Structure formats: structure tokens, C-alpha cells
Amino acid sequence: FFFLLFLFFCFMGLFFVGGIAILGMFLVFLFWVFVAESDSILYQALDLFSGKAAALFVALAGVGMTLMYESAKRKNSPEKLTKVKSDLLKRALFLFVTGLSYYFIWPADILHYYGVYMTIGVLLLSASTRILQWISLLIPLGYMGLLIILDYEAGWDWSTLEYQDFFTPSGFLRHLFFNGFHPVFPWVAFLLTGIWVGRINLRDQKKRTRLWIGALLTFIVFTGLSAFLQSRTGYFPAPEAEALNSLLGTGPMPPTLFYMFSAGGLSVFLITVSVQVCFLYPEAKWIRYLVSTGQLALSNYFFHVVIGMVAIELLFGRLEQSFSTGFAFGYAMAFSVLLVWFSHSWRKKYKRGPLEALMRRVTG
Template identity: 30%
Template sequence: MRRHHHLEITRFVNSSSRIESLDVARAVALFGVVAMNFHAYLNGAQSMYPTHPSAWERLFNPLTGPLTTRFAATFVLIAGIGVSLFTQRARVSNSRTDIQHARIVLLRRGALLYFVGYFVQWVWPGTILFYYGAYFIIAAAVFTWSTKRLIALGGVSIFFAAGLSWWRASQLLDGNNTRWLSPSPNSPRNLLIRTFVDYTHPVFPWIAFFVAGIMLGRHIHHLSKIRLRLMFASILLILATHAANFLFTSSSQISDRDFVLAKLVSTQPLDRGILFSLGTLATAVVALCLVSFMVERASRSILFRLLTKFLARAGRMTLSVYLLHVVFFNLVVHRLHWVGATGLDTALALSLLFYVVALMLSSWWNTYFGLGPAERVYRAFGG
């Protein structure tokens, strides 16, 4: 009986039952993450504050560019979908045993990602890994919630993050220091602060993207039927957020009120305003829908079908490839000094080189060995 239960609960993570469009979306998002990371770490301040930025430098600006955080948000959305698929049987059956088992697996996987991510961030500041761990730990508590409760959780996280940004801006105008909310993660207290409210991918508001994935995952097998409506609504939301930002943000910001309002209606990641959260979530949904559409059409062309297979195999090994890109960059740039900070073109060339090699390695490994090395450890510990 226990063996049957184990087979049932894991059928959603077997390669034969994987949804190919999700794997391809992971692989595509991975290239964006690699490119943005390599540009930021290679070119440093020049990547974020260029003196005379070109259109490409504005596009790939790690702080203010339209691409920044969008790839990571797509990853988080897909992770939520994965959790929804994994826990689907437990949630639908409402079996206490199945739900408890799913919770334990999510807690163990989240704890492992949090632990590993904590150490990775000392050599790769800004890593999403330990934030990922926190999302999974929270998911263990909320995956059985109704859609209304999940929407409420996402809404609270978005408004809390925006409210905190508004409060910090107000405190700054009053001459009060709030840097204690942006500490180095050198103690349990400071690590929790960073996890929930600070740095690159804090729980508030990023858990909203994760729970959106959980909700979308409950309908993922019908995505082709709702895809156009989702894309239309998401594109409207993206346009609305940027229009609101344009209308309500004063270009001069000559008053204190202008400064505080700019934080609330900002579309920049570090401001964590309401418009940023809504626009980023909508962008991730559009990206997923587009990839899903292209994967469906890939069967019409041998070349595109082959490319889809390569991307899907890499998408099954994103944890391994993510860790590899950290090792690769530090080896090539910091140890061997083969590459220097010479601009966006160098960062993109390095990203493309790594990605092509990673695609080939992933395809070979997945074909002959199945799970990637990091994924094997992840499953062995997490269940």
C-alpha cells in the first residue's frame, strides 16, 4: 500500500509525464537569467549606471532595464505550477496521508534549497536559490488553500511590499535611517530580514508570483483553451501598469509627495511597487503562454522540433545548469582571468557560449543518465 502511494504521489515528476512547454520555458528563462547575471557581475557598476547608455544597455540594465527580474519571475511562476502539479493528487483526494506526505517533501526540498542557497549567495550575491527555498516552505502550508485564499495571500504580499517601500521613503524624507532592513545576511535575524523584505527576490512581493503559479497549475492541462484570454488580459495589465506609472510619476519629482508617490507607482524591481509586481507577473504569464504556443507549433518543423527537444532537456536540469553557470563564471573570470569587464557585448557573448555548451551537455546527460546531478541530490534529500 505504501509503495502504491509513493508511485501515485510521484507520477507528476517523472519525465514521461512532464509538460514539455514548462521545461522549454525554464530553459528559455535560464538564458535570460544567465545573460543578466553575467552582465551584472562582469561589468559591475557600469552595467547599472552607464554614462551614455545605448538602447541595448538600457534594455539589459540589471537595475532598471525592462528585462531585469522578468526571467526570474517566469522561473518562480513555473515553480509554482510545478508545485501545483506535484500536489494535485493529494489536494484533489483530500487524503490526510497524501497531504502530509506532500508537505514533508516540499518542506525538505525548501530546506535544502534554503541551506544551499545561503552558502551560494556568499560567492554569488543576489542568487535566487535561498529565496526559492522560502517559497517552497511557504507552499507546504498553502498548497491546499482555495483560489480565493491564494489570491488574498498574493495581494497581501504585493501591498505589504509596496507599503514597506512607501514607509521607507517617508522615513528617508524625515531623516530616519532604515538600513537595518537591508542587512548583510550574517545572522539568523538578518537572513530572515533579507529573505522576506530585502535584496533581489524577497518573499514580499515575490511569493505572489509563486502562488499565481500554483493557481495556474490547477488549470495547466487546459492552457491551450485559456491561453489567448490569459495573454490578452496580461498584455492589457502590462500596458495599464506602464500607463499608470507614466501618468502618476512626476518627471521632476520636486516635492516630497512626488518622491513617495514615485515609490508606490514605480515599475522598478528594487522599489517593489504595486505596478512592478502586477506588470512583472503579467509579463511572466505572457512569456509562458508564448512558449506554450511555440512548442505546440514546433512539430511542424524538424528543425524547431529538434531545438525544442534540446531546450526541454536543459529545462529538466535547470538547477544543475544554474549552479554550473556560477562555477563557470568564477572560473573563467576570477580564477583564469580569460574574460574582463569590456561591456555588454562581452557579457552576452560569454552568456551565449555558456548556454550553447550547457544545452549540449544537458541534452547528452539527460539522454543517458536522466536526472541532472544537482537534481539527483535534490530528489534524494527532498523525496
Template identity: 35%
Template sequence: MTGWTGDILHYYGVYMLIASFLIVASTKLIVMLSSLFLLLSQILQVTIDYMKGWHPEQPFMEYLDFWTIEGFIRNLLFNGYHPVFPWICFFSLGMILGRLDLSKKVVRKKMLVISVFLLILTELLSKVLLRLSLSILDVNSAEFLFQTGPIPPNILYILSNSSSAIIVIVSSIYIAEKFAGHWFTKSLIKTGQLTLTHYVSHVFIGIGILVLLNRLENQTLAFSLIFTILFFVVSILLSVLWSSKFKRGPIEWVMRKITN
């Protein structure tokens, strides 16, 4: 967090703490608790000042009292970039997916159909509610309640993005099966196995390079896109080279040693 205000790893520490109590819980209980978290987060968003703590002139760029107990807890649980309420729902969804036999095509097909239906339904509902609510609410209030963007992470956002995430996961499995032996598929798999290392490197190396070049802010879309693609390509190449010599990525190795 000291080097990247958009950090998610310190939130993950809490996600995993909560998940440690749910490892042996039934899927039904996990769904019920996730629904409770989601409902409670929506209630908090409409009853507490969601902008509290954020710089009034730089909203969602600078959190003024992050390094205080009250500010840290508020950011962690309520209005940070990835607050526990309701981002724990994404984590618990991952736990549920991990219990499914995704090697079975019938399971994947059912997941895909339900997710596509829910995604379309949620996005349509968002558009309808936004339009209807404008007769009694201002634009900002209507978007606060009914948009499907991440700020604030309301119910529609969680449903829409959970659905799209499952669609991507299932599609990726189909593609990986069809092109299992292709060099590009194998390269992406090796890259995915170094996810934690790449998460840290994209901040300290990727953003670090931009800071050194004084190109971090106010850049064109073309520059951002080109730099991102180049960073991805280099990350994939380094992953393939690293995996040819070592079983785990450097930070993955440290994590395994700490938790083994």
C-alpha cells in the first residue's frame, strides 16, 4: 500500500482470514453469508457517507486518513478500492467455483447459460432503473444506486461482474482445451502460475518505469495501450524462461515457504 494506493493484497489478507473459517462450510452456507455481506454493504452505501475519507478535489485518488485506525478500517471494510463489504463475495464465489468439476462440459454449459442470462438481465435492469429514477433523482444519485461500475460496488455491480467473470473463466477453459498443445496457450499457463509475482512487478517495475520516465500521468490512450502490451509481452516471455528453470515464481516460492 505504501507504493501503490490501488493495492488489493492487504484486502486479500482479510478475505483469506474470512475464507479460512469457510473452507469446511457447506456451499449453501457460503451463499447465504455472501448474500448477507452483499445486502449489508448496499445498506451501508445508502446510510453512510461513501465519500468520507477521500480527498474532495481528488476523489478516489487520495485517501486522506488512511494511516489512522478509523480511516484504515473504513477504507478496508466500506469505501476503499476493494472493500470487504462486498468484495468478499467475489472471493467466496471463487471458493464455490473451486468445488465444481469444471472438467465436465455439462457443468460448464450450465454455468455459461446462467451467467449470460444473469449478465444481460442485470445490465438491462441497470439501464431501466437509471432511466426511470432520473425523474426523481439527479444523475449522480441514480448512477450511485444503479450503475454496474466498481464505485460504489453495489448489488448490480457484483451480479454483473460475477457473471462476466464466469463467462471469461468458462470461455478460457474451452479455448485451453481446444488449443491445449499450442505454444501460446502453454505460455499463458506459465504466466498465470506467476500471478502473485506479476502483481507485484506491475507496480514496482511497470509503474516504476513510468515514474522514472515521468510518463505516469496525463498520457495518451495510444501510449498507455502500447506500454501495457509491451509489458504483457515481456512478462509472458520472462514467465516462460523462469518456468523452464524453476517450479514456482519468486514471490510464490516465498509465500509457499511462509505458509507450508
């Protein structure tokens, strides 16, 4: 009974923070695509969180995978465990294909990467927590070495943000695994972090407290260290200073060590605090609304990219770097309210969101 109650509040907390992640991704996405004036205070503030909501989105998948797997383990049935892994692999394939299907509308899609993250996660679901923690630590460290050895800019036309050889085998694999918008390495570390965090007994107040404090300190330390080191690059000649700033930054492109640990720390902090909030206020209306938004995370992700972007292009005939900070912020708030209202209204009538239901129908 207590395990089922724990699962209920954990899933509630995950859906709650999933709603926050979707809205955060939409807000950052709009500023990144729409805004021409990158020197405004609001833009600079949001830039600090660039890529962080997407990282949270991935970490949540890892926690969810663990809860599904642990629930099956408690039934002491090898068949149940096999079915969980099989279902997850089918969903991973569905997400991979779905994400690629609208590449021409939104090249920065995360869903096809998500499918690969999940596939790797399934292979490591039975690994020990210590192994998962070490892998989560070593992947960002190893990626820093790759950034020094390999050419991160290969394939990119930065003036248009187009990947020129995406449709060649070598270009596709390079984009997918090394220098795309959300490359499998090192981004899969977020999912693996979510898997081991999902194993922690969050019913224990002391463990929750230690986890959120440690996660918050990780975010603060790596964000502060990045800012400090970047402030010292001015002593180098311009080309070297630019290269160093790129390696020391907390932005998602390239996903450096500082980005991975700051984004990972913030993700774990938000997940832990959200579970705590849902334990304390399970009946609060605003929590219910955000839970509904998180329960339709896949549908809302698709809507915020396709509908949110297409609507602007149809209305104004333009899209990228064409609007003011105020317009982008106002539109983001209005569309976010619409998404939350739609999600809650839909959940009153249906168990799953439109794309969630399609995925379940296709994958079984």
C-alpha cells in the first residue's frame, strides 16, 4: 500500500514538473527563435536557463522509466520485466520516427534524440546505481575531450543554423551523437541521472533534503565557476578567448561540462522539490492544472512547436529573429495559458493526450 501511495505521489510530482518543463521549453524556444534583440535584460535572464528545461524533460524520462521498472520488479515476474523493457523500446522507436517526421518544420526537435536516449536507458535499467552514477559523471568529462579532439562545427552553417549534410549517413550520425541540438553524447547522461534518482526513496524526508541541497549546490557551483572562468578569458587574444568561452559556457551548444552539471543539478533539484510539493499539497488546483499539462507532455511538445510556430508565421509572414522581447514574452505567456487550459480540459474527458493515445495504440 505504501509503495503504491509513494508511486502515486512520485508520478504526480513527475507530471507536475513535466508541466513546468514543457512551459519552460516553450518560453526559451520562443526567445531563441523569435527575438532579434538579444541584449535586453529579460533575454539575458532567460539565456541563463537555455537548454535547462529540455534537460529536465530528459531527466524526467529516466525517473519515469525507473518507476515503471521497479513496479514490475515488485511483482517478481520476469515476464513483467521483459514487457516493461519491450514497451519502452517500442515507445523509443515511436518517438524517434515521430521526431524525424517533422524535421523540415522544426530541425531542433528533441523527440528523435529522446528515442535513442531511452534505448540506451533500457539497456542500463538493471545496472547498479553506482555504475549509473559513474557513467553519468564520465560521459560529460569524456565529451569535453571530444570537443578538443573533434571539430564541433562540422556540418553547420551558423548563419542559417542549418546542418548541411544531415541527410548523409556520416552527417546524420555526427548530428545525432556529437554536435546536433541535443546530441546523444553527452545528453544521455541526463536520462541516466534520472534513472538513479528514481531509485532513491523520496518518502524519506532526510534523503529528499540531502538530494535537493546537493543538486542546488551543484547548479550554483558550476554556474558560478563558469561565470568566473569566462570573466578571465579577456586576457587572451580574441580567437582564443572565443574558443575558451565556448568551452566554459553553460549554454546547450556545445553541451560542455559546465552546462551538463548545471543543467543536471537544476533538473534533480526541481524533480525533488516537485515531489515534495505534491506530497504537501496534493489537492491544490494549480498543481492539478500543471499535472494535467505534464500528463500531455508529448502532445504539448508537438503543439508548442508546430501550432505555436506555424500560427505566428501564418499571421505575420515571418518567424526567425523578427520580434521584440516583449512580444515574444507576451505570446509565450498567452500560449502557455492556452496549453494549460487545454490539457486540464482534455484530461477531464480522456485518460491520455492525443499523441499519447496514438503512441499507446501503435506500440501496444
